[in-house]
Amino acid sequence: MNQSAGLRVAVWLVARLTYGERRESILGDLLERHAQGETGWWLLRQALCTVFIGLKKAIGQYGLLFALALTAAWATVFAFGIVNSIIRNEVGRLGPSITRDAPWSHHLYFVAFLISIAQLCFGYALAVWIAVRIYRPHPRLLVCVLAALHVAAGMPWAIRLVQDLMTNARYLEGLLWHLGLTTVTTVTIIASGFWTANRMARHREGRLTN
Amino acid sequence: MARHALLGQSEMLVLLAVLRLGREAYGVPISREIAAHIGRDPAVAGIYATLERLERRGLITAAMGEPTAARGGRAKTYFSITVTGLKQLRASQEALQRFWSGIPQLVGDKP
Numbered sequence: 526m527n528q529s530a531g532l533r534v535a536v537w538l539v540a541r542l543t544y545g546e547r548r549e550s551i552l553g554d555l556l557e558r559h560a561q562g563e564t565g566w567w568l569l570r571q572a573l574c575t576v577f578i579g580l581k582k583a584i585g586q587y588g589l590l591f592a593l594a595l596t597a598a599w600a601t602v603f604a605f606g607i608v609n610s611i612i613r614n615e616v617g618r619l620g621p622s623i624t625r626d627a628p629w630s631h632h633l634y635f636v637a638f639l640i641s642i643a644q645l646c647f648g649y650a651l652a653v654w655i656a657v658r659i660y661r662p663h664p665r666l667l668v669c670v671l672a673a674l675h676v677a678a679g680m681p682w683a684i685r686l687v688q689d690l691m692t693n694a695r696y697l698e699g700l701l702w703h704l705g706l707t708t709v710t711t712v713t714i715i716a717s718g719f720w721t722a723n724r725m726a727r728h729r730e731g732r733l734t735n
Numbered sequence: 736m737a738r739h740a741l742l743g744q745s746e747m748l749v750l751l752a753v754l755r756l757g758r759e760a761y762g763v764p765i766s767r768e769i770a771a772h773i774g775r776d777p778a779v780a781g782i783y784a785t786l787e788r789l790e791r792r793g794l795i796t797a798a799m800g801e802p803t804a805a806r807g808g809r810a811k812t813y814f815s816i817t818v819t820g821l822k823q824l825r826a827s828q829e830a831l832q833r834f835w836s837g838i839p840q841l842v843g844d845k846p
Contacts, residue, residue, distance in 0.1 A: 547783045553809030554762035554779050560805045561763075575780035582784070 531565020532556075535572035543579040544663050551575055580670070583663045591667070594660035598652040598671055605648025612641050642709065649675075649710050650717035657721045664725060668718030672711050679707045742827045746794075748773065749785045750824050753795060753814050761800065761811040786814055794820030 532555075539552050555568055584591050653671060657664045686700040742750065752768040753760040762779060765786075770776045789795045800811035816824075835841065 545787075547787060547812065549809045550762055550812040551779055551783055553803075553806035553811065554766075556807040556809065557763050557803075557805050558779075571779050574778040578778070578780040578784055 529565070531568040532559050535565075535568040538569075538572040539575050542576045542666050542669060544583070544666070545579070576666070576669075579663075580666055583666055587660065587662050590660050590662070594656040594667055595671070595674075597659055598656035601652035601655055602648055605645065605651070609641060609645045609648070612637075612644060642706075645706075646710060646713045649713045653714050653718040654721050657718055657725070661725065664722035665719060668715060668722065671718065672714045675711055675714055676707065679703065683707070741830050742823055745777075745781070745785045746789060747824065747827060748777075749782060749789065750794065750816060750820060753816050754821075754824075758813070758815075760814045765814075789820065790814075793817060794823055 535555055536552060539548065539555065543551070555571060558571075559568055653668060656667060656671060660667045683700070683703055686696055686703055689696040690700055748769050749765060752765045752772075755768055756764050762782060766777055766779060766782050769782070786795065786797075790797055795814050795816050798813050798815070800813050802808045802810045
């Protein structure tokens, strides 16, 4: 990683994901060290370390609220997951009959598939929205934790699919499906979370100005 | 000896660096001073976490400096040790020296 890319990512991480009165001082120190010739990797390592220490502090200060936000997000995703599996089962049952009966059924099947994905994404967005509304002190940090937990939760299944793929190539479709779905849902979590956090920040600023 | 007289390792290192640097004690020189003496570059955020803890305990005070271009227009935060901080550091030094002394394995140059 070159110096300027490392600097850009490091500044973004510290500016967006850390809180507290010393944030500006830390950013200033990183910029000064960059000017003195530190590498992009060094800056990135320092930024990740800053985020991690900030996370530890945030959990220490508002641990109960943090746990409550995570639980609420998980409960919402779980509820939507149940509904989604019902929709997918119904579409799966419907699939063979409509394919036989009508030539336009492929399109119908595809629409049903899209509805299923949209429903799942809506579930994730709603879960993140609820979590961010509960954990107001450090919303962007919470969003990153939720996204990281979501990716980590999907890891065992992805590893299992890769292992299966070693023995049989027909598992490739399943692996791609899993990776695609994880990417779409992770992007939904980050986008909706940051959108909610930014909206809340703007609302707070507006209230302070008035 | 007071019950909480002994400081932690990171707290001692940061306080010693602040003392050594005098009026020039802010994030970058503090981390460089520690790195020069212990041979390992400490995390910038770790130093600030320790500084915040020390400030809360009243062992150091912070003052904002002028913003500079090299820091992207961000001001330096200068730290200085308080009388209480100096007392705590001295108490920790004495306690550790008492604990280190009289151990035969640590006397002389041989391992």
